[in-house]
Amino acid sequence: MCEEKFDEFWKAYPTKVAKGKARKTFAKINPDDELLAVMLGALAQQKADRAAKQAAGEFVPRWKHPSTWLNGECWEDEVESVGGSSSSFDWSEVDC
Numbered sequence: 001m002c003e004e005k006f007d008e009f010w011k012a013y014p015t016k017v018a019k020g021k022a023r024k025t026f027a028k029i030n031p032d033d034e035l036l037a038v039m040l041g042a043l044a045q046q047k048a049d050r051a052a053k054q055a056a057g058e059f060v061p062r063w064k065h066p067s068t069w070l071n072g073e074c075w076e077d078e079v080e081s082v083g084g085s086s087s088s089f090d091w092s093e094v095d096c
Helices: 002-012 019-029 033-055 066-071
Strands: none
Touching: 002 019, 002 033, 019 066
C-alpha cells in the first residue's frame, strides 16, 4: 500500500531525482489517505503558482529534491500569489 502511495506521489512530483532517498523518506512519513490527498493537493497548487509566476516573468527557483520537500513538510507551505505575498500583514502601518 505504501509503495502505491509513493508511486502516486512520485508521478505528481515535478523533479525526478534521488528516487531511493525519496522512497525512504516517504516510507518514514507513511502518510494515510487523507495526508496523501493533502500532499498531492499542495503539489498541484504549488505547480500552478509556479507556472503563473513564470508566465508573469517572475523568478521561480528550482524545485527542491523530493526527499527535501518531504522532510521539510512542504505540503504545509503557504503559496504566494503572483506579484504579491501570502502574508496579510499590512506593511503600511510599520514605521521603518
